[in-house]
Amino acid sequence: xxxxxxxxxxxxxxxxxxxxxxxxxxxxxxxxxxxxxxxxxxxxxxxxxxxxxxxxxxxxxxxxxxxxxxxxxxxxxxxxxxxxxxxxxxxxxxxxxxxxxxxxxxxxxxxxxxxxxxxxxxxxxxxxxxxxxxxxxxxxxxxxxxxxxxxxxxxxxxxxxxxxxxxxxxxxxxxxxxxxxx
Amino acid sequence: xxxxxxxxxxxxxxxxxxxxxxxxxxxxxxxxxxxxxxxxxxxxxxxxxxxxxxxxxxxxxxxxxxxxxxxxxxxxxxxxxxxxxxxxxxxxxxxxxxxxxxxxxxxxxxxxxxxxxxxxxxxxxxxxxxxxxxxxxxxxxxxxxxxxxxxxxxxxxxxxxxxxxxxxxxxxxxxxxxxxxxxxxxxxxxxxxxxxxxxxxxxxxxxxxxxxxxxxxxxxxxxxxxxxxxxxxxxxxxxxxxxxxxxxxxxxxxxxxxxxxxxxxxxxxxxxxxxxxxxxxxxxxxxxxxxxxxxxxxxxxxxxxxxxxxxxxxxxxxxxxxxxxxxxxxxxxxxxxxxxxxxxxxxxxxxxxxxxxxxxxxxxxxxxxxxxxxxxxxxxxxxxxxxxxxxxxxxxxxxxxxxxxxxxxxxxxxxxxxxxxxxxxxxxxxxxxxxxxxxxxxxxxxxxxxxxxxxxxxxxxxxxxxxxxxxxxxxxxxxxxxxxxxxxxxxxxxxxxxxxxxxxxxxxxxxxxxxxxxxxxxxxxxxxxxxxxxxxxxxxxxxxxxxxxxxxxxxxxxxxxxxxxxxxxxxxxxxxxxx
Ligand code: HEM
Ligand code: SF4
Numbered sequence: 001x002x003x004x005x006x007x008x009x010x011x012x013x014x015x016x017x018x019x020x021x022x023x024x025x026x027x028x029x030x031x032x033x034x035x036x037x038x039x040x041x042x043x044x045x046x047x048x049x050x051x052x053x054x055x056x057x058x059x060x061x062x063x064x065x066x067x068x069x070x071x072x073x074x075x076x077x078x079x080x081x082x083x084x085x086x087x088x089x090x091x092x093x094x095x096x097x098x099x100x101x102x103x104x105x106x107x108x109x110x111x112x113x114x115x116x117x118x119x120x121x122x123x124x125x126x127x128x129x130x131x132x133x134x135x136x137x138x139x140x141x142x143x144x145x146x147x148x149x150x151x152x153x154x155x156x157x158x159x160x161x162x163x164x165x166x167x168x169x170x171x172x173x174x175x176x177x178x179x180x181x182x
Numbered sequence: 183x184x185x186x187x188x189x190x191x192x193x194x195x196x197x198x199x200x201x202x203x204x205x206x207x208x209x210x211x212x213x214x215x216x217x218x219x220x221x222x223x224x225x226x227x228x229x230x231x232x233x234x235x236x237x238x239x240x241x242x243x244x245x246x247x248x249x250x251x252x253x254x255x256x257x258x259x260x261x262x263x264x265x266x267x268x269x270x271x272x273x274x275x276x277x278x279x280x281x282x283x284x285x286x287x288x289x290x291x292x293x294x295x296x297x298x299x300x301x302x303x304x305x306x307x308x309x310x311x312x313x314x315x316x317x318x319x320x321x322x323x324x325x326x327x328x329x330x331x332x333x334x335x336x337x338x339x340x341x342x343x344x345x346x347x348x349x350x351x352x353x354x355x356x357x358x359x360x361x362x363x364x365x366x367x368x369x370x371x372x373x374x375x376x377x378x379x380x381x382x383x384x385x386x387x388x389x390x391x392x393x394x395x396x397x398x399x400x401x402x403x404x405x406x407x408x409x410x411x412x413x414x415x416x417x418x419x420x421x422x423x424x425x426x427x428x429x430x431x432x433x434x435x436x437x438x439x440x441x442x443x444x445x446x447x448x449x450x451x452x453x454x455x456x457x458x459x460x461x462x463x464x465x466x467x468x469x470x471x472x473x474x475x476x477x478x479x480x481x482x483x484x485x486x487x488x489x490x491x492x493x494x495x496x497x498x499x500x501x502x503x504x505x506x507x508x509x510x511x512x513x514x515x516x517x518x519x520x521x522x523x524x525x526x527x528x529x530x531x532x533x534x535x536x537x538x539x540x541x542x543x544x545x546x547x548x549x550x551x552x553x554x555x556x557x558x559x560x561x562x563x564x565x566x567x568x569x570x571x572x573x574x575x576x577x578x579x580x581x582x583x584x585x586x587x588x589x590x591x592x593x594x595x596x597x598x599x600x601x602x603x604x605x606x607x608x609x610x611x612x613x614x615x616x617x618x619x620x621x622x623x624x625x626x627x628x629x630x631x632x633x634x635x636x637x638x639x640x641x642x643x644x645x646x647x648x649x650x651x652x653x654x655x656x657x658x659x660x661x662x663x664x665x666x667x668x669x670x671x672x673x674x675x676x677x678x679x680x681x682x683x684x685x686x687x688x689x690x691x692x693x694x695x696x697x698x699x700x701x702x703x704x705x706x707x708x709x710x711x712x713x714x715x716x717x718x719x720x721x722x723x724x725x726x727x728x729x730x731x732x733x734x735x736x737x738x739x740x741x742x743x744x745x746x747x748x749x750x751x752x753x754x755x756x757x758x759x760x761x
Contacts, residue, residue, distance in 0.1 A: 077424070103220050103303070105343030109423045112340050117458055133204065133221055140339035153212065163203075164196045166189045168333040169412065170468055171340070177189045178333055182473035 001037065005125070006146040006157060008139050010173060014161045016154060019147060021094055023071060023127050032058060033068075044071045044096045044127070051084060063091045071096030071127055074106040078113060085118055092122065097143070099128035111142035115172045135160045140171040183244050183567055184329050184481040186294040193336065194291045197298060201225050202284040209281065220343070224304055226272075226297030227283055231619045236278045236286060237300040242310035242328040242352070243271040243570040247557035250568065252293045254553035260286050265553070267537060267546040269610055269661055270349070271309045271570045272300050276617055304342055305335040305419070308350045311359045312571040315482060316532055316579045318524040322354035322371040322382055326479040327408060330470055333478075334412050341419050345426035346434035348419070349391075356690075361572060363390045363398040363692045364664060366436045367418065374405070382408040388418065388448065389440025392658035396694045397437040400445035402452065409469040410460065416468070417456035421448070485565040485580055490529020493583045502587045514590055516601035516643060522586065531583050533564075535576045535598040538608050540633040542597075544626045545611045546574030555596040563589045572661075573610055575603065605642045606650055606715070607633045610661050614654030614671060615678070621654035623671025623678035628652055628707055635708040636715075645715065648728040649688070664688045666729045667714060668695045669707065680707055684714070684740055685732050698741045699749070706748045713743040 001022055008014040022036050026046035032053075033043055045053075047070045053059050062068050069092040072078055078085060088095070095114065097107035107126070114120040125145040126138045132152050139161060148157055166177040186194075204221050207213035213221075222228075226237035238253070245253075253273060257265050260282050261275040268274055278286065290296055300307050308328050315323045331350065335341075341348070351360040354371040362368035368387035377383050384406045390399030406414055427433045440448045459468060493501070495518060502514055523532040535556060538545050548556070556576060560568045563585050564578035571577060576598075581589055593599045602608050609632065612618065614625030629652055636642060651665030655672075662668030668683035679701035686695030702710055717740050722731045732740065 102217060103343050104428060105303075105341070106424055106428075108340045108342070109420050112420070131217060132207075133217075137339035137342045156207070156212075163200050164193065164337075166192045166196075168189070168193065168336050169338055175467070176333075178474060178477065179471065181187060181189055182471060182477040 002147050002150055004154060006135070006148065006154070008144055008146070008161060010144060014139075014158055016158070017145075021069065021096075021125070023096065023147070032056075033062075042067045042069070042093075044069045044094065044125070046070070047072045047076050047078075047081075050088075051081065054084070066093050068092065069094035069096065071098055071125075072107070072110050073098050074100050074104055074110075076110070078110055079117070082118075089118070089120065089122070094123040094125055094145075095120065096125040096127040099126065099130055099134070102129045102131045102134055104129075108137060108141045111138070112172065115142035132157045132160060136163065140167070140173050142172040183246060184241075184325075184478065187477075190294070190333070191291075194294070194296045194298070197225075197296065197337070198284060198287045198291050201287060205280065205284055220302055222283075223302035224299055224342070225283075225287070226300035227278075227280070228301060229619070230276065230613075230617050231615075232617070233277045234280055234283070235274055235276050235617070236283060236297060237268070237272045237274045238290060238295060238297045239300045239307040240271045240273060240295075240570050241332050242308055242314065242325060243312045243572075244314075244325070245568050245570065246293075247560040247566045247568070249293045249295055250553050250557040250560070252289060252295070254550040254557070256286055256289060257550040257553065264547050264549045266544065266613065267548065267570050267574050267576070269546075269572045269574060269612075269659065270307060271312075271572065272307055273570075274613075276613070298336055301347075303344045303346050304348065305338060305344075306347055306349045308332055308335070308352060309360055309365075309572060310352045311355055312569040312577050313359060313523065313532060313579065314354065314569075315484075316525050316527075316530075317355050317357075317359075318526055319356040320354055320526065321356065322373055323482060324352045324354035324371050325482045326475060327369070327371060327382070327384075327411070328352050329478045329481075330474065331411065331415075334415075340416070341423060344419070344423055345428045346431075346436075348422070348436065358689050358692070359572070361661065361664060361688045361692070363387060364392055364396075364661070364688075365390050365399065367415070368399050369411075371408075372405075377405045378407040384408060384411060386414070386418070388452075389437040389445065391435050391437040392661065392663045393435065394432050394656045395437065395441075396658070396663040397441060398692055398694065399437075400440060402445055402449035408475075409471070412470060413459035413468040414452070414456050417459060418452045420455055421451050425451075484527075485567075487527050487530065487580070488582070490527075490582065490584075492528035498583060498586065501584070505587065513599070513601065514587065516639060517590055517599055518586070520601040520603045520605065520643070521599065525580070527580075529583055531581055531586060533578045533581050533586070533589060534571065534603045535559075535578065535593060536600040536602055536608070537575050537598075538602055538633070539597055539600055540602075540607055540637050541630045544613070545609050545629055548576075552596050552598065555593075556598070559589060559592060562592075573603075573608060575608070601639065602642060604647050604649075606636050606645055606648050606711075607642060609633065609650050609652060610665065611652040612654050612657075612659035614652070614660075618654060618659075620657060621671060622656075622673035623654050623680065623704070625652040625654040625660060625669070625671060628669060628671075628680065628704060631704075631708050632711055635711065645719070646725075646727055649686075650711075651686070661688070662686070663694045664692060665695065666732070667711070672701050674701070678704055680704060682710060682714075682744065684737055685729070687729055696737060698737055698744060702749050710744050710748050713747065714740050717743040
């Protein structure tokens with residue numbers, strides 16, 4: 001897990017912040033969430049795991065402490081579970097959307113739906129195979145934190161966000177420049 | 183034609199810097215080739231058999247003389263003195279160096295050009311009618327919509343990594359000159375007094391494409407007001423982005439999703455997604471506004487046409503006759519017949535410059551000298567603009583009829599007036615095995631051999647309209663599925679063979695050709711063509727074009743003739759490939 005993540009709030013500036021959330025892949029489930037790394041209390045669990053475990057009292061307790069978020073796999077159809085996600089809005093401090101490989105763009109649409117359809121106001125984190133050259137697109141569709149793949153250079157990453165001063169279509173973050181010019 | 187303002191210019195300039203940075207990281211080893219690949223592809227940079235190839239967008243086929251001169255300059259400075267115009271209104275340079283590509287892109291940005299999204303799994307360069315704005319059969323000039331959608335799709339963040347490439351074609355005329363139904367999305371523009379207050383609307387076709395599984399697009403939406411195109415297309419692409427297949431490269435195009443769901447169900451899912459955008463509050467944000475329309479459309483006004491009287495063909499001919507000798511007369515008459523097209527404005531015509539000389543250059547290739555000459559012709563005869571056709575030719579769209587003869591003479595010096603437009607030798611061909619590392623077989627030598635076999639213009643004119651398309655593999659870059667005659671390179675045990683299809687067609691009666699039988703060796707192809715053409719000549723009724731004869735008779739007589747003397751498939755009787 002990466003010790004630092006990029007945070008880029010919608011109306012703020014990009015910066016590096018400590019990573020407080022460990023992503024659990026859902027493997028080695030021996031009746032609950034496994035032990036987290038030293039010093040970590042907060043965990044992103046797979047959404048499909050949440051669906052089958054969220055009534056478990058231990059999970060409810062930890063969720064109420066603000067220690068559990070979920071992450072969506074690229075092939076999770078989030079529109080099939082609107083009730084659970086609506087309920088999750090008041091429980092999860094963070095949701096993640098996963099990139100199994102950098103060139104799989106499904107999680108861009110997941111983030112766009114979370115912002116546009118579910119009106120999700122909290123943090124949306126990009127996890128998995130997140131590379132420098134996905135940051136700009138991710139930031140525009142709805143992600144505001146990024147846990148980059150461990151080998152990525154964070155200084156180069158931080159410089160990506162001011163490469164473009166204009167955009168030509170609307171997105172979560174910005175309106176097209178062309179409309180103001182018209 | 184469209185002129186960049188500071189927004190467009192800033193965007194392409196900053197895109198050059200972004201790419202420069204990506205190339206630097208590639209060269210210093212911090213960006214792995216596998217991860218660089220989609221980034222370079224989204225900037226039109228392929229790796230071919232021998233070198234890098236750069237594909238540059240010519241959005242909806244429109245070029246200024248200044249831009250063409252820049253392309254000529256790039257051909258000379260960074261390539262080997264020529265470029266290749268493709269079937270999707272792009273130009274390709276086959277011999278560029280990775281290190282130099284940022285410089286090339288910077289040169290392009292200076293003349294309002296780019297290579298953004300000419301490849302990769304994103305929304306590609308949008309193609310349209312090469313005769314937009316001048317065609318006599320036009321309902322609506324599609325160019326403002328093309329440009330609005332070019333901007334909307336450029337660096338669209340949500341659709342940067344689709345399951346596969348995504349191609350739009352947009353048409354606004356009675357005749358379809360865009361191969362609309364072979365595109366992932368085809369947009370047909372209309373004006374109907376009964377819909378949208380008589381304002382522009384769009385019919386949307388989805389799920390067309392060629393390749394391994396050729397499918398024609400299905401109508402999924404009618405009468406869509408132009409203003410809502412961004413939200414509707416976002417909904418459509420979102421459905422595809424989420425549910426298009428990613429497990430199998432050959433099943434990843436939208437055509438497979440539309441086929442698997444059925445067009446009705448696909449349309450329903452798009453509609454469901456769209457309903458979410460299409461409420462009062464959000465609509466106002468996403469829709470194109472009238473002001474945006476005007477920002478773009480003001481550049482597509484008519485040029486400063488003179489008040490001229492329309493000349494009939496006879497008048498044109500007799501005007502020229504006195505100035506031409508006997509052999510010139512035949513050439514000019516044929517050229518008027520094949521390469522000159524009617525115009526909306528009296529006294530004007532559109533001229534197609536043929537990039538299909540018989541056997542001396544690859545279809546669609548132009549040298550830098552030709553490009554510079556064509557730029558001069560455009561300045562002198564056609565308001566400094568030209569267009570690229572998907573058949574890989576160039577068009578001077580606004581030529582005074584009285585200047586046709588002068589233009590013909592000037593263009594002749596550069597070998598650009600062969601009167602073969604729409605004829606058998608106006609071959610569409612992909613680069614094939616000479617350049618492309620995906621090829622099963624060469625396509626350029628086949629095109630050359632056919633052009634050499636059918637070099638008699640009298641005979642070609644007598645044969646009339648017929649399309650012949652060649653692809654070096656099933657990816658179908660040469661559109662062989664929609665050629666009246668299609669030639670496809672196939673690999674059998676490491677040898678190059680060619681499969682023939684018949685009955686494909688583009689345009690309003692688009693259809694996919696059918697394979698006639700086992701494949702042939704390269705050196706049999708000219709004879710096979712002769713057999714097919716002879717069959718047509720024997721069987722046709724007066725004035726019946728090839729495709730109609732084929733549709734009337736079916737494949738049997740053609741097939742019988744093709745295999746009567748050829749296709750023995752024994753290495754002794756028919757050896758090897760054409761050199
Ligand atoms: C290095 C050279 C090229 C490579 C590697 C290449 C690769 C490909 C591939 C892999 C496909 C199939 C996509 C699919 O079906 O999913 C394709 C399709 C296509 N290519 Fe190319 N291509 C090259 C050059 C060209 C050229 C020069 C042209 C135009 C003359 C062209 C025009 C097209 C068109 C029109 C299609 C679309 C077929 C369809 O709709 O399915 N390509 N290309
Ligand atoms: S059809 Fe095949 S051989 Fe021809 S350019 Fe496309 S990929 Fe290459």
